[in-house]
């Protein structure tokens with residue numbers, strides 16, 4: 048498949064902070080490409096750099112085999128952007144907002160009405176087309192944000208965390224919409240810190256941390272990297288440092304991390320340590336609420352490579 052976004056060794060600094068450090072990705076035509084990483088990993092910076100909204104310190108970026116500089120008009124006509132913050136006109140109706148973006152992207156006058164109707168249908172906003180944006184719920188505003196970004200039927204679409212802070216119904220509708228866009232021939236670059244979403248829709252995944260791509264591949268290939276691992280996840284009260292120290296000393300335990308009341312113990316696959324773990328917790332007065340043994344997820348990959356949880 049043809050590479051249509053080629054980012055090679057990009058470095059981007061904000062004053063002294065290096066947000067991208069030799070950042071390289073290759074997005075192939077027709078795929079949903081996931082950039083998965085925690086807040087602050089560099090995902091938005093990467094997208095803004097690719098779109099030419101930020102200058103870069105070094106490296107190269109090509110879209111459709113061309114540098115953005117000198118080819119902006121031709122490239123931007125074929126690119127759709129759905130920004131992290133909803134960017135619509137609050138006092139315009141749904142239809143007027145989408146029509147404004149159709150004009151901005153220079154959709155031919157003869158096609159405009161149809162393209163606006165297609166974008167409304169695509170995002171399931173038919174019942175709201177005459178409502179002002181400010182009257183919509185957060186989830187519907189996000190759907191409008193998407194409709195505005197895809198109205199010109201772009202070949203390549205960048206979506207920056209489009210499902211943050213929305214209800215499950217709108218989230219599902221957005222994720223299904225992204226798959227439909229891919230099936231109709233678009234290429235999508237999708238950023239998220241939700242591993243479940245990225246696993247569900249992305250054909251190829253790059254895991255980002257601290258300005259680097261730390262691993263990449265299909266979700267199967269990424270999980271194969273840690274197929275000899277499992278994690279015990281325990282929700283409990285009264286966790287403390289003495290408990291963590293004792294757990295770390297157990298044979299076949301590889302790592303112990305905790306966030307508030309969630310304790311994660313990384314172990315080798317099939318290691319028979321659960322009884323020993325429970326004995327230690329009980330001996331220290333830890334009150335256990337739930338225990339789950341998880342097979343590898345993208346979070347396991349992240350944890351193994353960085354020692355941190357991907358989850359917020």
Ligand SMILES: Nc1ncnc2c1ncn2[C@@H]1O[C@H](COP(=O)(O)OP(=O)(O)OP(=O)(O)O)[C@@H](O)[C@H]1O
Pocket residue numbers: 061062064065066084085086087088089090091092093208
């Ligand atoms: N305008 C800026 N000035 C200074 N530092 C910045 C600026 N924008 C981002 N950063 C820093 O660059 C790093 C990467 O941020 P970025 O927003 O790209 O991450 P992200 O993965 O998109 O996270 P989020 O989901 O929180 O937006 C962070 O350390 C952030 O604090």
